[in-house]
Amino acid sequence: MHLARFPRIFLAHLPTPLERLDRLSKELGGPEIWIKRDDCTGLSTGGNKTRKLEFLMAEALAQGADTVITQGATQSNHARQTAAFSAKLGLACHILLEDRTGSNDANYNTNGNVLLDHLHGAKTSRRAGGVDMAAEMEVLAERLRGEGRKPYIIPGGGSNPTGALGYVNCAFELVSQANDRGLVIDHIVTATGSAGTQAGLITGLKALNAGIPLLGIGVRAPKEKQEESVYALAQRTAEKLGCPGVVARSDVVADSSYVGAGYGIPREDTLEAIRMFAQLEGILLDPVYSGKGVAGLIDHVRKGRFTKGQRVVFLHTGGAAGLFGYDAAFAEGRKALEM
Ligand SMILES: *Cc1c(COP(=O)(O)O)cnc(C)c1O
Secondary structure, three states: OOHHHOOOOOOOOOOOOEEEOHHHHHHHOOOEEEEEEHHHOOOOOOOOHHHHHHHHHHHHHHOOOOEEEEEEEOOOHHHHHHHHHHHHHOOEEEEEEEEOOOOOOHHHHHOOHHHHHHHOOOEEEEEEOOOOHHHHHHHHHHHHHHOOOOEEEOOHHHOOHHHHHHHHHHHHHHHHHHHHOOOOOOEEEEEEOOOHHHHHHHHHHHHOOOOOOEEEEEOOOOHHHHHHHHHHHHHHHHHHHOOOOOOOHHHOEEEOOOOOOOOOOOOHHHHHHHHHHHHHHOOOOOOOOHHHHHHHHHHHHHOOOOOOOOEEEEEEOOOHHHHHHOHHHHHHHHHHHOO
16 A cells, blocks of 8 residues: 555645544533544645645646646535646646536625635636536537647546545545554544545545544435445545455445535534534534534434544545635624624
8 A cells, every 4th residue: 555656746734633622522522523634735725625636636747738627516625726736736727617506696606716716817617507517528628629738637526546545645644643642533524525535535444454434424415326426436446556345335334414405505504513613613614515524423423323432533624715605604693793
């Protein structure tokens, strides 16, 4: 298991901190809750896509690309980190933004991650919700090739076996931090969307024989579909790493009970989770991913699935830039605090 064999551009601020959340743990009265700060990877407000992009962008350069194409929802954190990484490498960046929420809110459409995409000089183009975004990227790539460019396509969320290597590395990093301080981890919890984070983590954890179960809190697809896509990517990632078959289907566990009305639409418990982290720990979550991930974590603690004496690590995947596209969701809380 030697990740140095894969091309990589070292840009993330690693290792990210592993911290104990004392006030949150006390408030919930259950397990000790720890946080792995992948919101602090350093690239344009950070987030989990930076680890994946270290491997993806190295592959783009190795293939002689001068342009990167990717896609995501309007408030995509992946798009913003790709735009920033492209700027750092001097590559052109084209982003296709899918309107998954149908929101007409001005901040949702131009502030937050969208503002940052443009600050980094990326070109954006909008697509209606539900269109085949992979096909749209191919059409754009063909057009750019016709103009003499050399595009490299990154799938949504950077989730393919190359991108997932970033989270194999995160599993090594986290287990090593826990070993160094004698911290026995009973469970890891994280938000799961395009699957690369959970797939990479579980592949790394299994390859290490760490014996730590991982729970993904879904943000879009139903449980069965989410688990299948994580499992499929984990299998391909394990093959790429040279340890085929190391992940069993039963190692892949997702809970999609906290999605609500759909992707990118926060529920009341999402907003509660965001407020709790902000007010008990001074840490920002986001309304699309980490807020739902923590809503799931809190619910599992309240239902006694994680108990006193255990240690649960929440992998914070970032996304706080998206808050500025979602200010309307917090309007009520604002009224209560304005004196
Ligand atoms: C993309 C993203 C996720 C989900 O990670 P996947 O690898 O797509 O499953 C979680 N949190 C944030 C903030 C993200 O931007």
